[in-house]
Amino acid sequence: MTKNKSLFPFILITSLFFLWGFAHNLDPILIPHLKKSFTLTTVEATLVDSAVFIAYFLMALPAGFMMKRYGYKAGIITGLLVFACGSYLFIPAANTQQYAFFLVALFIIACGLTILETAANPYASSLGAPETATQRLNFAQSFNGLSTTLAPIVGAKVILTRDFTPAQLHGMTAGARKLALAAEASSVKMPYFILGSVLVLIAILFAFTRLPKIQHREGHTASKSIFHALKHRHLAWSVVAQFFYVGGQVCVFSLFILYATKAAGLQEEKAAYYLGACGLAFVIGRFIGTFLMRYYSSTRLLAAYAGINILLCTVAIWGHGMTTIYTIIVMCFFMSIMFPTIFALGIKELRGDTEFGSSLIIMSIVGGAILPRVFGYISDATGNIQYGYAVPLVCFIVVAYFGLRGHRVNARQETLSAPVSI
Structure with missing residues (x-):
């Protein structure tokens, strides 16, 4: 495959690194936000990270089986749609005001991220000459790093716009406090709805894009x-x-x-x-x-x-x-x-x-x-x-x-x- 033909697929793949980095770096905003919205202890609030990391541990092997059976393109599209599904679940989670619902949504998002990372990392490294694989993956991961700076800023401006101080909450009646905390919990709905919609659009774009297939040459033994x-x-x-x-x-x-x-x-x-x-x-x-x-x-x-x-x-x-x-x-x-x-x-x-x-x-x-x-x-x-x-x-x-x-x-040398x- 020529360099020009691999450029657009590489750009698409690189966009995934930014997206899952953006989702990860919204978590530090969610932890204090949900802690206040649901009056959680610190230990309870850290369940946000637990839900994410458990998903990575549980979903990584199934994601590998999926890639082996259906290919990287199918894995990427599946990961995007699962990621989007979890994002959309923030809407009913905010409506029901159930912390457990938020954790389920985060777990599903992380399942999608696991599939994406399992597919995109090796795909990006394989999309070109083997001798530049590490350099290529570092470049793609640079956009993951970019989200480290942008996501907290965007999250703080969009999600924390209705944030109430402890003094304000303390001065409210029980009913007013409940409504205020509900308003805080609801502030996540629009950003995650937009995120989910963007993910669906990108999944559609992947579906209609001809991607190079990483295929092994004759004599290769599959694991x-x-x-x-x-x-x-x-x-x-x-x-x-x-x-x-x-x-x-x-x-x-x-x-x-x-x-x-x-x-x-x-x-x-x-x-x-x-x-x-x-x-x-x-x-x-x-x-x-x-x-x-x-x-x-x-x-x-x-x-x-x-x-x-x-x-x-x-x-x-x-x-x-x-x-x-x-x-x-x-x-x-x-x-x-x-x-x-x-x-x-x-x-x-x-x-x-x-x-x-x-x-x-x-x-x-x-x-x-x-x-x-x-x-x-x-x-x-x-x-x-x-x-x-x-x-x-x-x-x-x-x-x-x-x-x-x-x-x-x-390991013994085989045909690349x-x-x-x-």
Whole structure:
């Protein structure tokens, strides 16, 4: 297939990275919003993240089976429609004012995201020359990073427009308070309706677009089970590395405001602006990292970035004042290339095991549900949230090892797959 013929499909695929990143980065807006709307405890509010990560864990393998049986195009369209269905469910969830309904909607959205990520990541890396797969995936993932900056801003302006202060709520009668909280819960309906409609339109566009099919050449043996895929040492290591990386990233981003208020004494509102700076550093890092991969090995770049972040974690643990905040912003820059690079290296030369390999790496995202709790336990036990950065430090050590040695392919060489036009 020619370069011109693959350009438009690649643009479509890249749009998916932005969309699922946008959905993910609305969650930090939803957590405090729903917490107030339903007068939840902090533990109850964190069920938003739990619903999302559980979906990733449960749906990754079924998504891999779907891709193997019906192909990437069918998987992408299915993922978009499931994503849209979950978005539309925010309307009855707001109407019924049931927190459990919101969690179901988020779970369904995450199921759609899981299917999309299982399909789009390997497809983007395969849509072109094998030697530029990691660079190509990092470029597509850069638009995922862009949503890290845009989604919280859009979400705050659209969803939090009817936000009431605790003092205002306290001064209301019980009936007025109930109506006010219902109005807050209802503010999610329009943005998620628009999101769902956009997703349906994109699914229709995919349905009528001729996409290149990733097809294996003669002599290739298709995988029969997930256990066969795990025989690839570099895939097994990529699953481990991705588990720790995602866990470390969630520790850094999700707990940033709490960290900033304790380590640097910032007010929450001001800390939120610095969190936006973290997102901006992250997206800039994605684009710069993609550019650097034209000149440097992706494995060496990954190891170097992880090594730098190991040093930055020590500053985050032992530093003081605003030095710690600037340290975390720089850390976000060097985290930027890790997810797509680990993914691309993990599915390298898997051939018939690619679908199952993709599923396993997506399943490892469950690290984002587990390791932040370890961070919290360390912080609570020591009485110092900065000590929690021992968790990201360990995470980056694992990523550094993967970049240095764990990525090496030792499976028997087979004929590489190539895209052909359908």
